[in-house]
Amino acid sequence: MLKECWSNVQEKKPLVHNITNYVTVNDVANVLLACGGSPIMSDEPEDVEDITSICGGLNINIGTLNSGTIQGMLRAGHRAAELGHPILLDPVGAGASKLRTDTAYTLVKELPLTVIRGNISEIRTIANGSGTTRGVDADVADAVTEDTLPAAVAFAKELAKRLNVILAITGAIDIVTDGGKAYVIRNGRPEMGKITGTGCQLSGLATAYVVANPEQQTEAVATAVALMGVAGEIGWERMLPGDGNATYRNRIIDAIYRMDGTTLEERARITEM
């Protein structure tokens, strides 16, 4: 599964339209190039429809949203929807401010999203706003650990089904589910949290992977999650004494650039639940 998803990206070189934050945008562009895809960035409402039309998929990240880019997200999203392009939402900071939470709700409601990728806190915020009682996530803790995993998977499956999306909840343990099957991925390193934007990069990768794997999109997202984690491990192995998070940032993107399908398949720690 992973090898095949990986090969499809190499072959099809998916072009991804990114409306993303200005903090990590350069890394998102370079990681898309590293994985075999291509990035275009555009957030101006008057520009996004044309740009998304020539791409294969749309990656929406609300990390530094503003009133102009929110309009860009909606216009790009509606156009991508018309064209049948996959759309990924990365609801950065949903729950941390009213504007972010409301924008995430609006995007979930108005656009036929293919994937939502966030941390457990952002995804709980999405769950709370999606039309059910607040109690929906009462059993879901603030972090996904081995202890809380079964409850988190159940929560994720239910929410994915309800929203009709592929859900990727990432953290120390990652969960990818379409409401039916769920993949649990145990790759990566805690030091990845000391680099800004590894989540944003993963959202870019996941978009490229679903574009290139239309017939196995859930597997594609799980592969992208494993790819990021394995790259985090390989990048860490190459760290020298004195290296820190700036060098680690480069090492991870380098590892994605150098990845091959066999290594990815062998090192990925994916189970179904």
Add this chain to the structure above:
Amino acid sequence: MLKECWSNVQEKKPLVHNITNYVTVNDVANVLLACGGSPIMSDEPEDVEDITSICGGLNINIGTLNSGTIQGMLRAGHRAAELGHPILLDPVGAGASKLRTDTAYTLVKELPLTVIRGNISEIRTIANGSGTTRGVDADVADAVTEDTLPAAVAFAKELAKRLNVILAITGAIDIVTDGGKAYVIRNGRPEMGKITGTGCQLSGLATAYVVANPEQQTEAVATAVALMGVAGEIGWERMLPGDGNATYRNRIIDAIYRMDGTTLEERARITEM
């Protein structure tokens, strides 16, 4: 003093709200993670009040200001002030354009700033606009050297007292003063000037340091200045033949990531004046 300030940042992991330029924003985020803090970026006026409320302090940098972000700076600043959060201003380019100069004046006038950090030219611009005759800095040269240091320290003390802020004037020799005591720091390397954003990074660090050291904020700023300088020295020691400013940029952030309080204390060259 330095070791204690450094330890407090490790322990408290201050969350810093940054309204900063899009040129160096990624480095500011990574350096905040490297030092033990956490960054959030948000400049949209409708978003900033919520975001600053969940943070410990606010870092305002006018490097690529626009009409929207200026509103964001003011709204975030007023909210941070209400909450008693420390606010740092980095008046990038004050003196170089009317908009930057006016914006710096407005922020100085309207917000109860905790720290202003800039180069001597920017700080002179601030001095000129803060209600005294233009002659206030007649004795202050364009660069702080050993020769001009006494005059620069006197100028800095007077201005810090008048504005009721901690002033950090950085260059080949750095000055940090609250109007009473003044710290002079002689760390760093000239090659740091060949990397974009080392000043912006320092402003991020200084904000994190004052948040984590509420009872010794002047010492906290001096420690942050020394930290940046020592990291610049350690980073340079790790340069290999062929390495240039791009690698040096990474090495400095890496050195902050790997810093320990004892090394910082030993290598810092701080004197009181």
Add this chain to the structure above:
Amino acid sequence: MLKECWSNVQEKKPLVHNITNYVTVNDVANVLLACGGSPIMSDEPEDVEDITSICGGLNINIGTLNSGTIQGMLRAGHRAAELGHPILLDPVGAGASKLRTDTAYTLVKELPLTVIRGNISEIRTIANGSGTTRGVDADVADAVTEDTLPAAVAFAKELAKRLNVILAITGAIDIVTDGGKAYVIRNGRPEMGKITGTGCQLSGLATAYVVANPEQQTEAVATAVALMGVAGEIGWERMLPGDGNATYRNRIIDAIYRMDGTTLEERARITEM
């Protein structure tokens, strides 16, 4: 020629005003510092006239344009023109969206551009919109190869003459022409295409080079193109096993930082056509 152009940049340290995209802006700033120049970024319409006035030249890149920055480009451009500063246009994505194409046309029509730098597809779009029949580029293929080179050079010369600009068409083989002489440059590596923003960086370099070489601007652009290519080759020679596009990005900027005029002159592969 190359050594002299290179020396002039070292000596004059040109200050370049950049209105550029937020994806690659940090690399543009660092590459300008690496080459011996200095960058200022400003896109706010109310700020750009003052900023461009203190600079030596203006680099306009439409990679992530929006309605505000388009106004900034025009206001900065008109002011730079009044002051006789060289202006470079990098029409990123012209042809990919109506807004980008129209903006490129407007800038070409309204501003007395000194240089236009783009890939063959962007330059063809410029040609189509510049007042001649669409057939003008009928003989120009989608990529410049040894086979299509003569037709591409003829096309470039004709367009440069018609627009009264220096044209730099970059790709596997690069062409620089002012309508009279044409320089063909065969440096660089295909892996540079796997890094975001090498084109944007080159536009920054080329602007610095024309500012510092007012009496040989065509040669200055050709030198900047060769510099980027040679740096790409030197950077690649320093790659270690496991390194990828993120490290390569740093290595190229490092190589520009470490370049000397003699090495550049010896390694450049420039011919006149």
